[in-house]
Amino acid sequence: MPRWKPDAKQRLVVAALSLFAEQGYDDTTVTQIAERAELTRSTFFRHFADKREILTAGQATLSRLLAEGIDAAPADATPLTAVAAGLERASGEMTAFNRELSPLLHAAIEANEELQRRNALKSMGMAAAMVDALKKRGVAESTAQVAAGLGVLAFGIGYARWADPSRDEDPGELADLTRAAFDELRAAAADLR
Template identity: 50%
Template sequence: MGRWEPNARERLERAALDLFTERGYDRTTVAEIAERAGLTKRTFFRYFADKREVLFGGQEELTRLFSEGIAGSPTGATPFEAVSGALAAVAAVFTGERLALARQRQPVVAANTDLLERELLKRAKLVAGMHDALAARGVGEPTVTVAAELGCLAFGTAFHRWIEEGNRREFGALAVEALDELRTATATLG
């Protein structure tokens, strides 16, 4: 492969996931990732701050999509409807092409405490993004906090169902289902 092909980011991501799977996250270096991708370390650092970010790249895009989905909900939409709009907006990212990478990524994250901590930080930022977008729509406390947390819980539930082996359903349908289940569950808290 040529060094300057336009898909360098994707090549680095695939190389990193392959190496993390083969050797483990801790035993893989940036130099090895770049070499496997047919690129240089310098190119790696154009796309990622460190090797951990290969697994968490795109967080800003998700946060933006969540916020835009909430902001784009119709006037008068309930917080649940606005969160549903956010989940629909992020569904565009979770395509069939991304599924294999997501399935490969999850065991790598689950096997490393530092990566699990980074995953929790990512979750907190997604919740904060939804919180801020809902608050901008005039949703007050504690509803804004509950809606943002439930939105993130629905997102996480849908994601884990989406990456399960044998799953054939699209992320968007799984997200709607998860949010509906949470809506029903909260009604029974009583």
């Protein structure tokens, strides 16, 4: 087994998600993941603390990107405009690799209760990052919570549309789909009055 190959972290993620889909999360071991990726167990542990961490590997990055986008919004931006800037920043960083992994990730999560709970925590982490960034801009807690909640929903809707394997046509850019979802939600929220 070679000591070094490029893209070790991505290869570990692909191997893990493939194995989770084939034999289930609980029946997949770290050794199997490393072997499928043609890496060693020690390489696995250089990138991940355990196999659960594979499913939340991008959470910190996604939360950071959302907060950076909100921070970079113009000073006079409304909370919703700032959240839109965060969504634009985060969505713009998603690649074809993320899209290709989506069906495997979805299958793994749907088949395991623990992973469903972790996925819910990921959404909570995204919301918390946006709330913190909005509060730094002087937005009241309750307003920040509502704006962040709409942001999480919009990201989820846009991502689901982008990653939908049943779509025959190219879905386009995630940022466009997330922006459209956010606009739909803003309009729906306005109808609540």
